[in-house]
Amino acid sequence: MHDSENDRTRENHGTSEHDRAGEVAQAVELVRGWAAGVPHVRAVLVVGSWAHGEPTAHSDLDVLVLSSSPGLLRDEDGWLARFGGAVIRRKTWGAVEERRLRLPNGLTLELNVADLSWARPDPPDPGTRGVVAGGVVTVHDPDGLLRTLLTALDVPAVRPPWAAGGRGRP
Structure with a gap:
């Protein structure tokens, strides 16, 4: 094994892809519960390899949080304690602010925060289009913000790959 492979094995505690799917499901439910209790969080979506149906045991969980008050999440990290992990990286990607956590089970949870304008469908931002294309x-979508965006971009709804039956149309 190369050093990077050894590092990933240690980081993921030797977890198999099947085990990781269960951990991802638990993390998603934790995020869903948190989002439902935060009034300014208006949408949450999973993107990246877990949404595309192509995860490996080493894949992180990429979550995008859309907020009417993103500064409340960007300017302090106290809200991250809810997820039980250690912050291992903070980075800005244009309009998106990343908080990457290493959870106790080894799963990396990437929480990305953006303003509601990220999901504006007319015209859609090229970056937004690229993120959702796969x-x-x-x-979490109590206002239908994501439904409107995905309909405008003709992106089909998919069954979560961590759910029973795997990826596919619901």
């Missing part, structure tokens, strides 16, 4: 999994 598929997304809606976690």
